[in-house]
Amino acid sequence: MSKSILVIGGGFSGITAALEAAEVGHEVYLVEKSPFLGGRVMQLNKYFPKLCPPSCGLEIQYQRIKKNSNVKCLTMAEITSVSGQAGNYEVAVRIRPRHTPPNSADLSGLAQSLSRNISNEFEFGLGTRKALYMDVPFAYPHRYVLDKQNISEEDKKKLTQSKLIDLEESEKTITLDVGSIIIATGWKPYDVTKLTTLGAGSIPNCINNMQMERLAAPSGPTQGQILCPADNKPPQRVAFVQCAGSRDENHLNYCSYICCMASLKQAQYIREQYPESEVTIFYIDLRTPGRYEKFAQQVLADEKIKTVKGKVAEVEEDIRSNRVWLTVEDAIAGNKMQECFDLVVLATGMQPSIAGQALPLNMPIDEEGFIIGGEEKGIFAAGCAKEPLDVMKSAQSATGAAMKAIQTVRGR
């Protein structure tokens, strides 16, 4: 029987669940498959409605982790098998090699000298990174990581010469004994290539809402300057297309919760950066639940932000100018119109990260990949692994999940 808890996923929900349980006094293993904690939240510029930077909350979380020896953090780590039952689970974890020293040694020079510029997933393809990188803001753990798949022979020589790099470091597998499990695997942006009427991701100046966050973020590829990707020009006319993939029987059959608020927030980014700009938000319903109404009213008080109820039927590129044409049906005026914009942001929905993949855990999931049960097994879903949520409600969900995990290990 174990009183320890396993949290799968080191994003905001996972970090919250781990800390809340650890501060009650339980040992918690926080397992994250990427090299750094922070998840999606780290990719955001600011949160609504306060427009505060995610690094602020994450900094406090990392301070709490550093002070609490109950939290055992494993990055580059994935669960490969789970066996047992509530109160008594044996979990195999595969840890991929980082190849770098277990400290904050400055490898920036070596990193820059490597040959390849690799498309950076963190930037959603809007920027590149080197094979040796620590590219996320306020990286935790504060350690470089080597992407061994992307080095040339030249690179290999340089890396072998460095006393700080261990190219031969191999993968290892460890076993954890835990009493309960929290699944906090989060979400991924809906695959834009499936949105064939909306450009399918092939139009450079038609981006998704997460790419917009990267453009606006100081840590992003343009250091926070929002520029049209096709030609690096500042946009003057910007359109937001809500429900790109959500609330659609052909794509996601639910509402992704955050996209209306996110577009309002991003409209404000643009208006602040470019005082002469104009923004139009094409929506089905403008979902600003609860006290978010206050934020919506503040943003929409800006005369240069327009909202139009209407479904966007088509997105096309004007190849000569790189501008983007939208064909919209204005639901109230009842007419169809075509408008041209410098930049179009698709408010793409969120899908559970594990949609389409199998977790090595037998958990009931619905048709979209959300976890819908399994609690009797002492396994609890938290955050967006369970349903689309914003940051505050993910933290709430994770705290609730931590409570249930504690109940399980203490034996009801």
Added chain:
Amino acid sequence: MAEKIGVYFDQASIGPFLNLEALSEKVQNVWGKACPVVKIEPFLASEEGHKTIQEDIDAGTIDSVCICGSSPRVDWDLFDFGSNILVERANLREQCVWCYSNPDGSPLNPKEEPPELLQAMATDYVNMSITKLQKTEIPDPEKVDSIKRILILGGGWTGLNSALSCAEAGYEVVLLEKDKELGGYTKNLHMSFPLSYPFTEYQETGIDQKIETVKGNSKITVYTGTTLEKFDGQPGQFTATINSSSGQEEISVGSLVLATGWQAQDTKYLEPFGYGKYPNVITSMQMEEMAKNGKIARPSDGKSPKNVVFILGMSKVMDNFAQEEETEIKRKAEEKEQAKEEQSEEEIAIEEPFEITESYRHFSYSNEITSLNALKQAKYVRDYLPQSISFILYEHMIVPGINERYYQSVQDDPGIMMTKGEVKSVTGGSNDNLIVAVENTLLGEDIEIEADLVVMPTGIVPTTAHDPVIQLNYRQGLSLPELNLFDGFADSNYICFPYETRRTGIYAAGSVRQPMPLSRSISDAQGAALKAIQCIESVNRGMSVHPRSGDLTYPKFNFVRCTQCRRCTEECPFGALEEDEEGTPKPNIARCRRCGTCMGACPERVIYFDNYSVGQTSSMITQIKVPEEMNEGGPRILILACENDAYPALDMAAQKGIKWSPYVRIIPVRCLGSVNTIWIADAMGKGQDGCLLLGCKYGDDYQCHFMKGSELCQRRMENIGETLDRLGIELERVQQEQVAIDDYYLIPDIINNFVDNIFKLGPNPFKGF
């Protein structure tokens, strides 16, 4: 007590850029026996490095460690030598070597001799770290014997769930409900909107079973028909005085979950649409009652309605109310400001009077609930009266997230018509019918619907909008402070930390915190339950809770010097200080979050922490060597940087290769609220030319993790402005800037601009005295 400090220089991180031998020699000359070991090691952040230091500790040669190398924010796990060995990190990498540029802007060249200015900076930082260690004690925590019992206020849906949650984790629970029956408003529900997959149908609430389960749980003591009279004490040792039919009783508890839910919004907002005038205009609550009683009928004649109209959108009407109320709110705010200004210096307002915060805004805040309710109740109509039609008139259907599936399933019902539109008016027709006029619809034209029943939405107003509820016997007042920031909701100001309020040990859940559907209240109840037990456990170990979780230090008071000015009592964001008859503060350590605001407020240096005190920072400031001639050695500027935002931002800027003026010396502080003006006086007195305070944004959307820190600091700086002026020191020498953690591209400019200004002002007139 750090009497034998081992000083270790890390060649790997700073070696190429500094003359470590020279530094090492200097340390030995200045500190002598206080630093019996001074070593230069090739690579401290390693097993070998750790071993070297551990050997010196084991040999008894040293009792504390000063690591000169990377920032304290990294490699923390590599410099742990057990809880009896103090470790201090001199940030010579990020905030010295990495950020250094010569006064002419040229970068460091590791092939050349390190510039004097850089050596001087490094020397200062090492000396500051050593003196800091000397003025640090190993934290000796005050453990509070905690009562492992939680008081849950409110026996409705959220309270019941929270009670079960705590009990299932092994804690005792006292559940207080003011009504005779448990269940709250949920007992009045016929059905709930979907609670579980597939989220396409309304469901039984299960409230009766829940009530039975709670009653049957041996760990839960239920009091109904009982109110809270007074709540006193501190986390771990609260005393609740409760009033029931059998009289008054005192109960000891460790923490509180506030789950007192909501009440219906004043129906005056519905009157423009005929509520109160026409019998067949009812509220959503009244519709629910009818459904629960098994029959939906028109109040006027008891007949079944054929056309039921649900009105959700009322923005034009609400705008009118808004205009009236906003003018009133503004007037009241101005009155309050004026009263504050007229208040004399002597009278500090410690207590915050309670304000009623129900307003027109609660209508729009209820949008998710009212949208879901309309869908559910339209379905009731269809289920009870299959021949009847329901119309839902909305401006936006606020059914976010997974509940969208419910919306879709209701849309599929041919007997339910939904359209976006603005309701212009509701007027009386024949037979007590209503004519609902709608414009800007999706139907291409303005329409009129003849309804025989109109259902208006019931707005959700938290109980804390009308009453302090928690009845705290705290010097600072009865309720959670600043409820008006959240329109009466007992919410947290932090997106990342939903349960953190300004009263430690008190956690809110459910509709008293935010308007939320029943499904989300369940997880909220569990979340608050966890925070409630976590608080008890932390306090039991003598540890602080969020955000300085695990901190074993706490404010200690040397009352001999206290002049009863009561600034600490007033300014403590958490109400941790009570006071005796003379006005001497009485600390309640378990309420404290260890921010040090009290320490910053005290003009007499009464308050200190084991590892953080006015004297400690003052001696660090003294260690900064100030050149006698500003023209030759440059100015010296003290930067007090909040460790939660400015300090990490500076590390990040340095990591990105950004440089700033070599004339500044950075000291991290727990919060700008902990900055004592004595430090400014010390810096000026020692001839430093300027002082820059870097911390978070304040105002309604405040960022401060301790609520008021940067705002208080700003106020204090304004106050010392007069003092400085009288001494002939220009006010511009002391500035506070609001920065965020992601302002790492901006902060170096802020610093450099400040330094430029100091050059323009010239040297501190007190330099060399």
